[in-house]
Amino acid sequence: MNMDLSRRSFLKLTGAGVAATSMGALGFSEAEAAEIAHVRPFKLATTTETRQTCPYCSVACGIIIYSKGDVRKGDNAEVMHIEGDVDHPTNRGTLCPKGAALKDFVKSPTRLLYPMHRKPGSDKFERMSWDEALDRIARLMKDDRDANFLAKNEKGLDVNRWTTTGMLAASATSNETAWATFKFAKSIGIVGFDNQARV
Incomplete structure (x- = not known):
């Protein structure tokens, strides 16, 4: 039998074959449908979801911790999975290699x-x-502040400086926490103040 196919007919037939194969590969075949009838529960369905900030750098990416038990209550919760928070405005669900390895950081035997x-x-x-x-x-x-606080300089001007102690603040915090930390350091006279974001 001799089939007389035009180029247009051949392309239509090939496209239909690709579409049918793709539908089967995506799970629309009878075998896949039978398997869907017995749905496995999602492995994180029974876990507690906790939103947190990644502790590594100054970017302050949002993460979601999935655990058996509540990590906020400190009840020896077992961390099952950590992923980027898609609702967080900083990272929108993405994580760097260090952030992606946070589960190993949490479960490390040398963690303090x-x-x-x-x-x-x-x-x-x-x-x-x-x-x-x-x-x-x-x-x-x-004790250090009492011994080394400088209330006036050599000209008699009020300076209220405490130069023998410095403070290094974390940068993975909210603006409000950073503001309160800076105000605390300056209110007790600390001059040497820096932030982890620069380190």
Whole structure:
């Protein structure tokens, strides 16, 4: 049998074949339809979703943490998955390689989970409570400020400077938190103030 096909007919027939094959590949075949009847539950359906900020750099990308349990309550929640937050105006769901590897950062066995202190003359760090750590920091700051605060300069002008202590702030914060941190540092006289964004 001799088929007489024009170029136009051949292209139409080829296009129809490609369309039919593509529909089957996209899941519209009978075998795929039978498989869809038994739908597996989404693996993150039973997890708690927590929005957070990536801790790495000063860009402050938004992330979503999926966990078994609530990470905000600190109940030893197990992090199952971390991804970029598509609703976040900074990164719109994208993450750099470090941000994409945050799950490994969270689950790292060397991750610091509580304050550590190495006493003078000791060769090892010892665990301490948050209350002890904050009390120690406050006491050391108060002692240093009392000893080194400069209220007036050599000309007798009020300067209110504390030059022996500096502050390095985090940059993965909101504008309001950054403003409050800067105001706190300046209100107690700290002159040396820098931000992680420049480091």
